[in-house]
Amino acid sequence: MARVPITDDIHAELLRLKEQSGMGMMKLLARSGPVPEGLDSAIINTWLNRKTLTARADHLDFVLNALRAVDPIIQITPDMRAALDAELxxxxxxxxxxxxxxxxxxxxxxxxxxxxxxxxxxxxxxxxLWDFVIEGLASISDKSA
Known part of the structure; x- marks a missing residue:
């Protein structure tokens, strides 16, 4: 299988997507359908900790696509909380x-x-989930209307 370099940009994207997903690589693989042969969470972790600087192209593509498909976790800021309260x-x-x-x-x-x-x-x-609630609130008229 063809191997590709894990460039600094790819490594940064992997770290960012992992952080946004809020899940470990074992869970990611378990929920992502048929995993390419030979790919496991230990391999992905060697990419993340830079112990391996190349990856099988099909493995890397699979992991990037799986991470991109995860609904990201967002931090609820005080401003967002205030907006929710104001909408309610x-x-x-x-x-x-x-x-x-x-x-x-x-x-x-x-x-x-x-x-x-x-x-x-x-x-x-x-x-x-956050967007669902905020968009639902936005679709409702003022209580005085």
Whole structure:
């Protein structure tokens, strides 16, 4: 199999995507479908810690694509928390009534999760879940309207 260099740019992208994914390489491989023969988490970790400076092209492509497909984790900043609180106040909804209003929602979005975001008890979120809540709130008219 053809080997390709793991350039500084590729290494930086691997590290960034791993950080954004919030998961270890074992879990990534377990959830990413059929893994190319010979690829395991130990190999990926040698790329990440620079013990190996080349990789099989099919292995590297698979890992990069798998990492890019993961819904990234975002940090919930105080400004984001304030925006969430302002939107809830603007609409007059609380987390439970909000989820009832915006209809079918991802299983992982619960009133308790929204409350923890709001109170600063949970400081990160999957981007798609945060976006779902914020976009749902944005679609609701002001409570006084």
């Amino acid at each position: 106040a603007r609409t007059g909804y609380e987390p439970t009534s909000l989820l009832n209003r915006i209809g079918p929602h991802p299983v992982k979005v619960t009133p308790a999760l929204i409350s923890r975001w709001r109170k600063g008890q949970t400081l990160s979120a999957r981007k798609s």
